Amino acid sequence: MNHLSQIYQSNLALLTDLYQLTMAYGYWKEGKQDQEAVYELYFRKNPFDGGFTIAAGLQFVIDYLENWSFDEPELQYLSGLKGPSGNPLFETAFIDYLKTLRFTCDVEAVEEGTVIFPLEPILKIKGPLLQAQLIETPLLTIINFQTLVATKASRLRLAAETDTLLEFGLRRAQGIDGGITASRAAFIGGVNATSDVQAGMLFGIPVKGTHAHSWVLAFDSEEEAFESFATAMPDNTILLVDTYDTLEGVKKAIQVMKRLSKKKIPFHGIRLDSGDLAYLSQKARKLLDEAGFFNTVIVASNDLDEHIIRSLKKEQGAKIDVWGVGTKLVTAYDQPALGGVYKLTQIKNKDGQWEPKIKLSEQAVKVTTQGSHQIRRFYDEEGKMVADMIYDQEIGADAEKIIDPSDATRRKKIKKTWLYQDLLVPVFEGGKLQYLPPALEHLQKRTIQSLHTLDASVKRFTNPHSYPVGLEPELDQQKRELIFKLREQNS
Numbered sequence: 001m002n003h004l005s006q007i008y009q010s011n012l013a014l015l016t017d018l019y020q021l022t023m024a025y026g027y028w029k030e031g032k033q034d035q036e037a038v039y040e041l042y043f044r045k046n047p048f049d050g051g052f053t054i055a056a057g058l059q060f061v062i063d064y065l066e067n068w069s070f071d072e073p074e075l076q077y078l079s080g081l082k083g084p085s086g087n088p089l090f091e092t093a094f095i096d097y098l099k100t101l102r103f104t105c106d107v108e109a110v111e112e113g114t115v116i117f118p119l120e121p122i123l124k125i126k127g128p129l130l131q132a133q134l135i136e137t138p139l140l141t142i143i144n145f146q147t148l149v150a151t152k153a154s155r156l157r158l159a160a161e162t163d164t165l166l167e168f169g170l171r172r173a174q175g176i177d178g179g180i181t182a183s184r185a186a187f188i189g190g191v192n193a194t195s196d197v198q199a200g201m202l203f204g205i206p207v208k209g210t211h212a213h214s215w216v217l218a219f220d221s222e223e224e225a226f227e228s229f230a231t232a233m234p235d236n237t238i239l240l241v242d243t244y245d246t247l248e249g250v251k252k253a254i255q256v257m258k259r260l261s262k263k264k265i266p267f268h269g270i271r272l273d274s275g276d277l278a279y280l281s282q283k284a285r286k287l288l289d290e291a292g293f294f295n296t297v298i299v300a301s302n303d304l305d306e307h308i309i310r311s312l313k314k315e316q317g318a319k320i321d322v323w324g325v326g327t328k329l330v331t332a333y334d335q336p337a338l339g340g341v342y343k344l345t346q347i348k349n350k351d352g353q354w355e356p357k358i359k360l361s362e363q364a365v366k367v368t369t370q371g372s373h374q375i376r377r378f379y380d381e382e383g384k385m386v387a388d389m390i391y392d393q394e395i396g397a398d399a400e401k402i403i404d405p406s407d408a409t410r411r412k413k414i415k416k417t418w419l420y421q422d423l424l425v426p427v428f429e430g431g432k433l434q435y436l437p438p439a440l441e442h443l444q445k446r447t448i449q450s451l452h453t454l455d456a457s458v459k460r461f462t463n464p465h466s467y468p469v470g471l472e473p474e475l476d477q478q479k480r481e482l483i484f485k486l487r488e489q490n491s
């Protein structure tokens, strides 16, 4: 299914920064458009001060690249762009070239729902320089946001443990696309359902909800509001009890639902949306149980995040069964951007040889790594993730240690007995899709499964242990030599 064009009903070839097009034009003028290059997309720091990240967004990358072409309206718009001199920015022959352009790159990707760490390529694009450059911005747009929200959702899942987790964020999202794509990413990260009906239809995410305060305000009394809602919606009798006085609201809901039980209308539960959620949930649970409504659930909402949920569950003995989370999830409130980057790592010269490329920086973490990489994840005898090796496919992964790319004094031994898995899988070959994207439920299962294999010390919210990710030693050595050479050449 073509999700993106279903949302926007339009061609998205111009969903890029102007500088990508001016560089593309320059490459074309130089005759460099088909020179082969490798680009890698990765981030430098786990979001939310956490110890891990959950990859998401690949499905939209596939949709985007499968539909990537410059059609008449886009070409017309580009023809009309002018520079300060008043001359067209792009000459007609380039516009004609864009008309014939089709995506022909190879793409490898880490599958959605996989735990991933800083400096590991989530996407690798190999192909004509001009194409690989033009798609930088949309790939970052897609992967950065969905990965961020999937990670936030996975943290909420860790805090909520096996409780039901609902995503209520649409109204607080950063625009329409922010809402819809956040709902998808939140599901991958581990929420059970969304209130966003559009996302439900587009992606098959289960939709769930209760009712608003406005429902109660639209009636003369809370009792009348509860009775009407339960009668109209006997399949969904979750009553919002905090419009006036929460515990009085619970008592009224109990009275009404006792009456309605004679008409065989079940009482599913209540929602709390203000006040001290620990105290109120304990009191409400007691009232519900005393009335014999043992099977009712207590839903809580109101600016929740993973820290409040964990505290309510672990420290305060809250009696909450279902957590509704909006703002803090879909806006990735405490870290609004992942900071993913897309870097050229090697290019083929005129003699057909790959030339390694590095961007220098004063900060070790910002120095890029030359080559074309794969990530090898090692598992110990108990099936726990123990280390990831970033290796160059030309060099291979047959090494006994890894070296931290930010601090060469930090090394980790790799045991020969460890099982391993390579994380980057082929997605496009020569522009043809080779990958069958799994159903969304599988992506969520993968997240949960990946988190199971990750040590608790890496998952904790405060000062998490940093999971060992390192370069294969020969790759590290080549990088060091290249850095020395470039520093000498450029000083």
Ligand SMILES: Nc1ncnc2c1ncn2[C@@H]1O[C@H](COP(=O)(O)OP(=O)(O)OP(=O)(O)O)[C@@H](O)[C@H]1O
Pocket (backbone or CB within 6 Å): 273, 274, 275, 276, 277, 278, 279, 301, 302, 303, 304, 308, 311, 312, 316
């Ligand atoms: N027991 C608790 N421990 C920690 N945080 C809590 C607890 N109970 C509620 N909270 C959180 O505290 C914040 C309270 O928000 P706020 O100050 O807006 O109060 P409120 O109850 O929503 O007030 P109002 O009646 O104006 O809606 C929310 O983020 C809520 O999730």
Ligand SMILES: O=P(O)(O)OC[C@H]1O[C@H](OP(=O)(O)OP(=O)(O)O)[C@H](O)[C@@H]1O
Pocket (backbone or CB within 6 Å): 168, 169, 171, 172, 211, 212, 213, 214, 273, 301, 302, 303, 304, 324, 325, 326, 327, 328
């Ligand atoms: O707090 P969040 O995590 O963002 O979750 C979504 C919020 O949206 C609703 O409030 P709103 O005041 O918009 O409407 P309501 O009258 O239905 O409570 C709901 O009651 C939640 O409090």
Ligand SMILES: O=C(O)c1cccnc1
Pocket (backbone or CB within 6 Å): 168, 169, 195, 208, 209, 210, 211, 212, 271, 301, 324, 326
């Ligand atoms: O269904 C709900 O309770 C709901 C939906 C959206 C936002 N807040 C609550």
